[in-house]
Amino acid sequence: MSSSRTPVRLLSSRLCHLYISPASSPLLRPAALQHSYNAKYAQRHASRYANSSSRAAPPSWYSTASPPLDHDPDAGTDPLTARPQNPLDSISASRQDAERREYHMRRMRFATIGLFVSVLATGLLLYNIDLDDLEQYGGKKKDPAAGKLRLDAPRAGEESFQGKPVHIVGAGEGKKITAGGHGGEGAEVELVETGTSSVPHFPRTIYLPSSSTTATSPSTLPAAMTNDPSNPQNVQNQEEYTxxxxxxxxxxxxxxxxxxxxxxxxxxxxxxLQTSLIRTINPIATTLVPAEQDELRKRLLDPETSQEIWGSLLKDGAVKTAWRIVPTRNTDFAHLRDGWVRGITARTQEATAAAKKAGQSGHEFDDESFGLAVRDFKGLFGGKGSAPKGSIVLLLRDQAGAVDVLFSNGKGKSEEQVERMGRVEDERIARLVWMGYLAGKNVSSEAARKGVVDGCVGFAGRPVGSAETMVT
Known part of the structure; x- marks a missing residue:
C-alpha cells in the first residue's frame, strides 16, 4: 500500500507546478478564492490511508497565508511567485517578456542620455579651449634661443600689447602696468588688467578722432596717438579718452x-561727468562723502533709477563717450550687430509697455524715422565679414548723440589705419545701445556695468576737476 502511495505523492508535488500563481492571476486575486485554493491544496495530501507522521511536509515555497491584495508579484517576496513558472503558460511568458523588454529599454534610454551628455560636454569643452592660451600659459611654448620646449610659464616681460612689450612695476593693487617706453618705440601706454587671458589688458587712455574728423573723413583714419612722434602737435585732430x-x-x-x-x-x-553724478545725490556739493558714494552706487545699479540717471546724462550731451570692444574669440559683425539690435528692440518694447500702462497713444520710438535709423544701423555691419580675436570695434558717441563705428584689426604698428564703417545721426540709436550696457534690469554685461559704476563712484568721490589729472 505504501509503495502505491509514493508515486501519487511525487506526482502530486510535480503537478503543483502546473497551478497558476494566485498572486499573478487576476482571477484568483480576491481573498475568498485565494483561501479556497489554499484549503483545497492543503487537503490533497489528507487521506484516511495516509500516515500523518510520515506524510511529506508541504514544499518550502507553499504558504497558507493569503498575500495582500496590493502585493506586487514582481517584487520577488511572495512565496507563491517564487516557484518555477509553467513554460506553457502564455500569459506568464508574455508578462516576463514585457518585463524583460522594459528593463532593456530603460537601460538603453539611460545609455543614450549618458552618451548625449558626454558628447555635449566634450563639444563645449573643445569650443571654450583657446589653443593660443594653452600654448602660451600651459608651458609648451618654444624657446627661440634653444629651439626646445620650455616648461615654465612666460615672464611678464614677454607679454606684448599691440606689438609693444609689457612692463609690470610693483605688485598687488599698487602695481603699474605699461606698454612701450623703456627704450621701445612710441609713447608709453598705461594698461589695466581685464581679468581674462584672451584679452589681458585694456589701455587706460585712448585717442580717437574728433567728431568733425569722423564726419568728413574717408573710409580710413590715421591711428597715431596725440603724443606720438608721428603726430606732432596733434596735427591729426585727435582727442584723449579715459x-x-x-x-x-x-x-x-x-x-x-x-x-x-x-x-x-x-x-x-x-x-x-563729475558734476552730473554729484548733483544726482547732493545738488550743492563738489564731492561726495563715503555715505553719499554708497547711495550713488545703489542708484546706478537700480533698474529704474539707473535709467533716469543715464537717460538724463546722455540726453544732456555734455559728455562724449566711446565703447571699446575686443572679441575674446573669432566672431563676426553679424553676431555683434544682432546683440545690439536685440537690446534696441527690448528697450522699445519696454517703452511701448510703459506708454500703454500710462494710457498714452505712442512714445518716442514708434515713428518712421526711428525705424529708418535702425535700418541704417544694421546696414553699417552688412557684408563686413569677420571680427577676429583681438580686433577692436569702437562705438563713438558725440555730444549731439550721433554714433560712429570704427574698426581695427588690433595688430598694432603693423596696421596704421582704422577703418571707418559708418555713422548714424539719430541720437536715439546710440542712447539705446548705451542704455543696453548701463541701465535697466537686464544689461548686456553685468560685469561691465559694475565696472563703470565703480569708475563713476570713484570720480564722484573727488573734487570736480581733479580727476582729469588723477585717473583711476
Missing amino acids: LLGLGIRTVSFLSIQVYVVGLYVRTTDIAA
Whole structure:
C-alpha cells in the first residue's frame, strides 16, 4: 500500500507546478478564492490511508497565508511567485517578456542620455579651449634661443600689447602696468588688467578722432596717438579718452566669454561727468562723502533709477563717450550687430509697455524715422565679414548723440589705419545701445556695468576737476 502511495505523492508535488500563481492571476486575486485554493491544496495530501507522521511536509515555497491584495508579484517576496513558472503558460511568458523588454529599454534610454551628455560636454569643452592660451600659459611654448620646449610659464616681460612689450612695476593693487617706453618705440601706454587671458589688458587712455574728423573723413583714419612722434602737435585732430570701467560679456549658463567691453569718456568731459553724478545725490556739493558714494552706487545699479540717471546724462550731451570692444574669440559683425539690435528692440518694447500702462497713444520710438535709423544701423555691419580675436570695434558717441563705428584689426604698428564703417545721426540709436550696457534690469554685461559704476563712484568721490589729472 505504501509503495502505491509514493508515486501519487511525487506526482502530486510535480503537478503543483502546473497551478497558476494566485498572486499573478487576476482571477484568483480576491481573498475568498485565494483561501479556497489554499484549503483545497492543503487537503490533497489528507487521506484516511495516509500516515500523518510520515506524510511529506508541504514544499518550502507553499504558504497558507493569503498575500495582500496590493502585493506586487514582481517584487520577488511572495512565496507563491517564487516557484518555477509553467513554460506553457502564455500569459506568464508574455508578462516576463514585457518585463524583460522594459528593463532593456530603460537601460538603453539611460545609455543614450549618458552618451548625449558626454558628447555635449566634450563639444563645449573643445569650443571654450583657446589653443593660443594653452600654448602660451600651459608651458609648451618654444624657446627661440634653444629651439626646445620650455616648461615654465612666460615672464611678464614677454607679454606684448599691440606689438609693444609689457612692463609690470610693483605688485598687488599698487602695481603699474605699461606698454612701450623703456627704450621701445612710441609713447608709453598705461594698461589695466581685464581679468581674462584672451584679452589681458585694456589701455587706460585712448585717442580717437574728433567728431568733425569722423564726419568728413574717408573710409580710413590715421591711428597715431596725440603724443606720438608721428603726430606732432596733434596735427591729426585727435582727442584723449579715459577709461571709466570695463567688463567681460558672457553668454549662456556656461558663461562663455564673447568680448571685453570698456566705456571711455573724453578726458576734458570728466569734470562735467563729475558734476552730473554729484548733483544726482547732493545738488550743492563738489564731492561726495563715503555715505553719499554708497547711495550713488545703489542708484546706478537700480533698474529704474539707473535709467533716469543715464537717460538724463546722455540726453544732456555734455559728455562724449566711446565703447571699446575686443572679441575674446573669432566672431563676426553679424553676431555683434544682432546683440545690439536685440537690446534696441527690448528697450522699445519696454517703452511701448510703459506708454500703454500710462494710457498714452505712442512714445518716442514708434515713428518712421526711428525705424529708418535702425535700418541704417544694421546696414553699417552688412557684408563686413569677420571680427577676429583681438580686433577692436569702437562705438563713438558725440555730444549731439550721433554714433560712429570704427574698426581695427588690433595688430598694432603693423596696421596704421582704422577703418571707418559708418555713422548714424539719430541720437536715439546710440542712447539705446548705451542704455543696453548701463541701465535697466537686464544689461548686456553685468560685469561691465559694475565696472563703470565703480569708475563713476570713484570720480564722484573727488573734487570736480581733479580727476582729469588723477585717473583711476
